[in-house]
Amino acid sequence: MTTTSLAQSTPSRRFDVLYWLRRLSRNFILRRVLMALAKIYVVITLTFFIVRLMPTNPIEAYVNELIDQYGFTYQEARDQAAALYGIDLEASLWTQYLEYMKNLLHGDLGTSYRSKGTPVAKMIAKFLPWTLFSVGVSLLISFTLGMLLGMIMAYRRGSVLDHVLTTIASIFSSIPNYLVGMMILVFLGVQWKIFPITKMRGAMSPGMKPELSWAFIKDIFYHATMPILTYVLTTIGGWMLAMKSNTINTLGEDYVTVAKARGLKESRIITSYVGRNASLPLFTQLAISIGFIVGGSALIEFIFVYQGVGQLLLNSINYRDYPVMQGVFLVITIAVILANFLAEFVYGWLDPRIRVQ
Amino acid sequence: MKSATENVPSDGQFTLKVEDLWVTYLAERGKVKAVRGVSFTLRPGETLAFIGESGCGKTTLGLSLIRLLPSTAEVEKGHILYRRDTEVMDVLQMNDRELRQFRWKECAMIFQGAQNAFNPVLRIWAQVLDTARSHGVTNKKEIRQRMEDLFRLVQLEPERVLRAYPHQLSGGMRQRVLIALGLLLKPPLVILDEPTTALDILTQRSVIDVLRDIKEKMDFSLILISHDLSLAAELADRVATMYAGKLVEVANVWDTYYHPLHPYTVGLIHAVPTLAGEREELISIPGSPPDLIDPPKGCAFHPRCPYATEKCRTEEPPLIPVAQDHEVACWHWQQVQEDGGQRMMVYSEAKAG
Numbered sequence: 001m002t003t004t005s006l007a008q009s010t011p012s013r014r015f016d017v018l019y020w021l022r023r024l025s026r027n028f029i030l031r032r033v034l035m036a037l038a039k040i041y042v043v044i045t046l047t048f049f050i051v052r053l054m055p056t057n058p059i060e061a062y063v064n065e066l067i068d069q070y071g072f073t074y075q076e077a078r079d080q081a082a083a084l085y086g087i088d089l090e091a092s093l094w095t096q097y098l099e100y101m102k103n104l105l106h107g108d109l110g111t112s113y114r115s116k117g118t119p120v121a122k123m124i125a126k127f128l129p130w131t132l133f134s135v136g137v138s139l140l141i142s143f144t145l146g147m148l149l150g151m152i153m154a155y156r157r158g159s160v161l162d163h164v165l166t167t168i169a170s171i172f173s174s175i176p177n178y179l180v181g182m183m184i185l186v187f188l189g190v191q192w193k194i195f196p197i198t199k200m201r202g203a204m205s206p207g208m209k210p211e212l213s214w215a216f217i218k219d220i221f222y223h224a225t226m227p228i229l230t231y232v233l234t235t236i237g238g239w240m241l242a243m244k245s246n247t248i249n250t251l252g253e254d255y256v257t258v259a260k261a262r263g264l265k266e267s268r269i270i271t272s273y274v275g276r277n278a279s280l281p282l283f284t285q286l287a288i289s290i291g292f293i294v295g296g297s298a299l300i301e302f303i304f305v306y307q308g309v310g311q312l313l314l315n316s317i318n319y320r321d322y323p324v325m326q327g328v329f330l331v332i333t334i335a336v337i338l339a340n341f342l343a344e345f346v347y348g349w350l351d352p353r354i355r356v357q
Numbered sequence: 358m359k360s361a362t363e364n365v366p367s368d369g370q371f372t373l374k375v376e377d378l379w380v381t382y383l384a385e386r387g388k389v390k391a392v393r394g395v396s397f398t399l400r401p402g403e404t405l406a407f408i409g410e411s412g413c414g415k416t417t418l419g420l421s422l423i424r425l426l427p428s429t430a431e432v433e434k435g436h437i438l439y440r441r442d443t444e445v446m447d448v449l450q451m452n453d454r455e456l457r458q459f460r461w462k463e464c465a466m467i468f469q470g471a472q473n474a475f476n477p478v479l480r481i482w483a484q485v486l487d488t489a490r491s492h493g494v495t496n497k498k499e500i501r502q503r504m505e506d507l508f509r510l511v512q513l514e515p516e517r518v519l520r521a522y523p524h525q526l527s528g529g530m531r532q533r534v535l536i537a538l539g540l541l542l543k544p545p546l547v548i549l550d551e552p553t554t555a556l557d558i559l560t561q562r563s564v565i566d567v568l569r570d571i572k573e574k575m576d577f578s579l580i581l582i583s584h585d586l587s588l589a590a591e592l593a594d595r596v597a598t599m600y601a602g603k604l605v606e607v608a609n610v611w612d613t614y615y616h617p618l619h620p621y622t623v624g625l626i627h628a629v630p631t632l633a634g635e636r637e638e639l640i641s642i643p644g645s646p647p648d649l650i651d652p653p654k655g656c657a658f659h660p661r662c663p664y665a666t667e668k669c670r671t672e673e674p675p676l677i678p679v680a681q682d683h684e685v686a687c688w689h690w691q692q693v694q695e696d697g698g699q700r701m702m703v704y705s706e707a708k709a710g
Contacts, residue, residue, distance in 0.1 A: 258474040263458060263459070263461040264457075264488065280478075
């Protein structure tokens with residue numbers, strides 16, 4: 001290779017690199033992915049430090065438990081705890097942080113302090129599906145049902161039905177979900193014995209094998225009934241009210257009047273002209289609410305003894321099980337970011353006006 | 358009271374015959390009488406323009422013809438007779454199904470401000486298909502062919518427009534898309550409500566040219582609702598002047614512009630500056646349109662009229678034929694005819710100056 005040809009090829013190659021870098025920086029999807037990764041990093045870091053800022057630490061928590069429950073003296077409890085944990089809590093925060101990040105980059109979420117040696121990833125994998133299942137089903141039910149009822153309310157606005165539904169929706173959307181959960185437990189479970197709460201505990205019946213069978217599906221729905229009922233009751237009101245006001249606004253749009261003038265069938269106007277446009281803003285809200293519900297599932301799962309990730313989070317907080325807490329928060333963060341990510345694409349697909357060119 | 362049926366040709370042919378139509382809106386203060394006893398006949402193939410100030414009931418009249426009034430409005434009485442071949446139907450008596458089929462297939466209404474006339478999430482082609490299918494036309498090829506022809510007629514690129522979403526088209530283009538879509542099912546009757554409002558002056562020009570061209574090439578009756586007198590002058594065969602929910606003058610386009618017999622029409626036409634005219638400022642009609650909740654007794658125009666006498670304050674003038682193709686509702690039309698509306702013009706200018 002001669003020097004001249006080398007001199008000629010280098011600038012053009014560098015030009016290419018710059019060109020591709022510029023193309024990449026303009027790439028919509030890539031930009032979003034990078035943003036998402038940055039958000040995840042910030043949340044991981046914040047979680048790491050905030051978790052350690054909480055009063056007491058895993059050993060203290062265990063020591064207190066031993067003293068309270070088993071009447072250990074402080075020294076005994078302390079020795080026992082140190083032997084059990086065998087971790088160096090004295091290491092500087094920075095060292096711990098760097099260690100954690102290094103492991104995380106290798107896909108290692110660490111091991112639980114409390115259930116010694118159990119990988120956090122394994123614990124999450126065991127609990128998360130149940131939360132995703134119960135929350136997912138509830139969202140699906142409350143979103144579709146809420147939209148339907150909201151549209152009915154808008155079409156029948158001013159009627160008795162509208163007033164009744166609006167009142168119910170406002171009441172239910174303003175009660176915290178754990179209160180609704182406790183009321184279901186107390187009235188439907190204990191007082192009126194409609195739900196056999198001892199049988200419905202857990203995510204599935206003992207001895208049930210996870211498989212694709214009718215019996216299994218029936219069983220997991222049976223065990224998820226009360227959490228699902230709680231989520232649906234507490235979220236459906238919001239969808240109803242939002243859909244009602246969106247529908248009323250859409251009904252006043254020119255294109256709906258013109259659609260009527262064009263002699264379109266009423267069913268076509270309701271679905272493609274009113275419904276589709278009125279529901280657009282709800283899809284953004286849907287993405288946001290996914291995060292909220294996963295985060296808010298802790299108390300519900302605790303109330304109904306449902307083995308989801310919320311239950312796991314609550315326990316890990318009690319024991320100050322840092323790796324598990326961090327792991328769960330990481331999962332919730334990723335869930336929210338992923339949901340928003342998806343929402344943007346779904347929204348672009350539904351609404352051509354903001355579609356990415 | 359004699360009605361416009363006087364002017365129906367002897368064979369009694371008409372496309373649309375409106376008889377004594379009354380429309381009111383429910384408002385907090387009371388009933389707004391937006392249309393008060395309007396009668397007119399639309400002959401096959403003709404263009405009838407309705408002119409008048411904002412709030413005189415033009416659009417309400419147009420909407421009531423296809424029964425698309427808002428829920429606060431009510432047709433109190435009257436008949437809207439639509440004729441197709443030998444069959445005569447009363448639009449006000451149609452059931453939901455008949456009404457749906459009547460709309461667009463028999464009578465297409467092209468709205469003012471077509472900016473938001475299309476569903477923002479569907480492509481134009483999908484909305485064309487929606488329209489055709491709702492009226493039982495399912496042959497995609499045939500629809501496509503017809504729509505492409507119509508788009509060329511309104512000077513649009515068929516390929517591009519059919520594929521576009523509404524927001525990708527300009528206001529003038531959307532207006533033309535709506536006009537073309539209006540003609541898709543070859544309706545015998547088309548209502549154009551302020552087709553050029555909200556468009557810039559050049560776009561207005563091209564839309565008007567398109568409308569004239571279409572009217573020449575295709576056979577349908579047209580009702581044009583506009584406050585734009587020059588638009589009416591260009592397109593209409595006959596002009597009906599509306600004031601306070603009533604027709605005050607119905608005449609052929611020549612008579613309306615050169616020999617108006619109602620003081621209000623005189624004032625309205627005098628108010629429009631001509632391009633070559635010496636006036637630069639607008640000469641408006643003194644006073645403002647009346648309150649339609651409690652319209653003035655007698656002739657509704659009397660508070661603003663220099664010809665008004667005691668009779669005008671108490672007795673309502675009927676719309677009577679005064680010449681071939683010319684009806685007017687004024688007690689003093691002969692005076693107006695004598696002085697050529699001079700008194701009205703002087704009155705307007707004095708108040709304006």
